[in-house]
Amino acid sequence: MRVLLSEILRAIGINHIYEASDGAEGLAMMRTHPIDIILTDLAMEPLDGIDFARLLRNAPDSPNQLAPIIMITGHFTVARIREARDAGVNEFLAKPITARGVIERIHQIIDHARPFVRTDDYFGPDRRRRSDPRYEGPMRRAADGPQVRLVKR
Numbered sequence: 001m002r003v004l005l006s007e008i009l010r011a012i013g014i015n016h017i018y019e020a021s022d023g024a025e026g027l028a029m030m031r032t033h034p035i036d037i038i039l040t041d042l043a044m045e046p047l048d049g050i051d052f053a054r055l056l057r058n059a060p061d062s063p064n065q066l067a068p069i070i071m072i073t074g075h076f077t078v079a080r081i082r083e084a085r086d087a088g089v090n091e092f093l094a095k096p097i098t099a100r101g102v103i104e105r106i107h108q109i110i111d112h113a114r115p116f117v118r119t120d121d122y123f124g125p126d127r128r129r130r131s132d133p134r135y136e137g138p139m140r141r142a143a144d145g146p147q148v149r150l151v152k153r
Helices: 002-011 023-030 049-058 078-087 099-111
Strands: 038-041 069-073 091-094 116-118 123-125 149-151
Touching (some): 002 099, 023 038, 023 049, 049 069, 069 078, 069 099, 091 099
Parallel strands (some): 038 069, 069 091
């Protein structure tokens, strides 16, 4: 999978590619290399993609809390997707991956970046992809009060 991803990235002109076999190795690599976008698999051991995202977003010694994360998964259950989203993942890419899928997700992260928000129990990209004018629930926007803080990249 890493070889395929590397070839797709090189084909679109991305040449500085760093590979790690799991989340712990990825975090260590980020301490010595500037990383702009992360593509990670959900299923890794011993540190899986969700734990990696949680650490990257929330650890006090995180090498880059704002790095965009694309989660690659063959386990497309709603529960796992919510768990990854709630860990701070920006985008998802289902296996089998295609060049088109990779390009679309990178395009989404670059051209349609969602602002990062910090609440008492979450830090990461705004989980809402669109406004719902029919929403009548509790306050959810920075303008609604101090419980949500937008973070500038």
